[in-house]
Amino acid sequence: MHTYLSAALDIGGTKIAGALVDGTGRMTARVTRPTPADKDGATVMRAVAEVVGELTADPGWARVATVGIGSAGPVDASAGTVSPVNIPGWRDFPLVAGVRELVGERPVVLVGDGVAMTAAEHWQGAARGRANALCMVVSTGVGGGLVLNGQLHPGPTGNAGHIGHISVDLDGDLCPCGARGCVERIASGPNIARRALANGWQPGPDGDVSAAAVGAAARAGDPVALRSFERAAQALAAGIAATATLVEIEIAVIGGGVAGAGDILFTPLRAALRDYAKLSFVADLTVVPAQMGTDAGVVGAAAAAAQQSRLEAFLPTL
Known part of the structure; x- marks a missing residue:
């Protein structure tokens, strides 16, 4: 049994998905919300908070060691900000800081959605x-x-x-x-x-x-x-x-x-x-x-977070 889980968010102009992903790439929990139609910055962040809230209520959350975010871009991982073309209310939006407030001391890793898809296809696809x-x-x-x-x-x-x-x-x-x-x-x-x-x-x-x-x-x-x-x-x-x-x-x-x-x-x-x-x-x-289809965003965000955080439970299978 893998000791750790990685939580993951996949954020785009159509939907916001979240999951808990174990070291085999299996999703033990999954949550999806539509991206608010008005795409106002605060409204979209509330939808993200709802997704994170459902994940934190899952029994597996206690074993989550890191959190990955794959977001529509451009993103700036060094600053922790996102400016998705299809979410006009987010320009240099401090997404990492906002998510960190919701997940406590766990490390939060941000990548673009294309990079997340790549991580998923390399890990499991x-x-x-x-x-x-x-x-x-x-x-x-x-x-x-x-x-x-x-x-x-x-x-x-x-x-x-x-x-x-x-x-x-x-x-x-x-x-x-x-x-x-x-x-x-x-x-x-x-x-x-x-x-x-x-x-x-x-x-x-x-x-x-x-x-x-x-x-x-x-x-x-x-x-x-x-x-x-x-x-x-x-x-x-x-x-x-x-x-x-x-x-x-x-x-x-x-x-x-x-x-x-x-x-x-x-x-x-x-x-x-x-x-x-x-x-x-x-x-x-x-x-x-x-090969990964619609799961690529969340599985890839989990993989990217695990790699950058050097999770021992994930590394052998990445």
Whole structure:
């Protein structure tokens, strides 16, 4: 039996999830709240407090040794603050201090949600056993994280591996981050749909203009929908190849809603990767779907906290 548990929070624009996670990756308790619609800073923090309150009431709380937070970003782990794009009421919000008030003396570790997903996939998912990996979430945005030399590499602020804001089109569209031609501006779900609509794709009778609807049209053979996914795949391949060239990753793991398109995304992505990953030390790079699904945020936040806090009960299985 593992002596310690790690408590974890996964905070995003849609939901706030919390869990107690043991040293095998099993969740012994799980709580979810919708992120308040008005996204006022104090209101969102109250929802976080409700989630933490339910966790502290669980009998397993007495064995919790550390608390991990995976948050939509940007985050600043060194300052303990978050400024999620999709939670406008939080700008340089002191989330770590707020959570620490709720959990007592336990150490609190903050990472970006892409880094949390990476920790989960390396511990229990598609990157398990790999020493060097890039894990990505391709959804409303594009985020990611790195494992280097067998260890999660969050970087000083908890944002390392944020592949969504590598520029792959130097004269491309302006990204909300302020740069041009970012991977996210081309490959995220809303941008796949935006590009398809701009090039003449017609949604079905239900009027669904989501990336999932574009994916369904692509599977049915719609050429405009297919080209929009191929363009997204090309941008992802360029970003993955650049990352691999810099740090010699051996595997790229892709999750998130857009990855749910399956071969519509992965087939052109693997083909494009062969065009960009040409050097001998990146030529064998593999790309696979993520395995952890919706549990990745909380399991990964627990893993990141355990690693940084050096919990003996977790380390053998991380």
